[in-house]
Amino acid sequence: EIVMTQSPATLSVSPGERVTLSCRASQSVSSNLAWYQQKPGQAPRLLIYGASTRATGIPARFSGSVSGTEFTLTISSLQSEDFAVYYCQQYENRPLTFGGGTKVEIK
């Protein structure tokens, strides 16, 4: 099983700041990595797939990148609606696995 490790667990940020979230895979997943946003009481929403492709309707302030087994989700200027928990997910191999999440909270 591929283990996905996200860091940090919690990030305290002010609106307008640039945010960088990390996700590390325990082995190569190529670019088979997705990012999701989840708000309280809601289902996750797909933000990024293929490590760097924004899903339909996702604002350009969200971007993804990869270096080896290290993946990064960047929010260029945090908006109030971006405070949420973010998860990464690999789909290189089964079982499909998710990271433990990073909570982005208001500073």
Place this chain on the structure above:
Amino acid sequence: QVQLQESGPGLVKPSQTLSLTCTVSGGSISSGGYYWSWIRQHPGKGLEWIGNIYYSGSTYYNPSLQSRVTISVDTSKNQFSLKLNSVTAADTAVFYCARLRYNNLADFDLWGRGTLVTVSS
């Protein structure tokens, strides 16, 4: 547009079988080459993939749950279902149905709203 809706009992007794159904509306479960999935989220925790199914009935399960899980499809009702047997309190979770974006190894581009299932006597 396509929407997913989970349904089923919110309370299940220990040792019994948890049964949930996902109804697909706004599109056919048989078209588009999509796989359909169940995912769960323990309270306050992360996400765990349970398994996938194709409209033909082909399934893939998480090995950690495989011995207790059955996912089935009913194309006439545009539904797919989850059965998890021999449940314990550790199975208490929000269960989501979701669509995989393009095949059985993919991201999830569409989700239901989720349904909380509590295992308790």
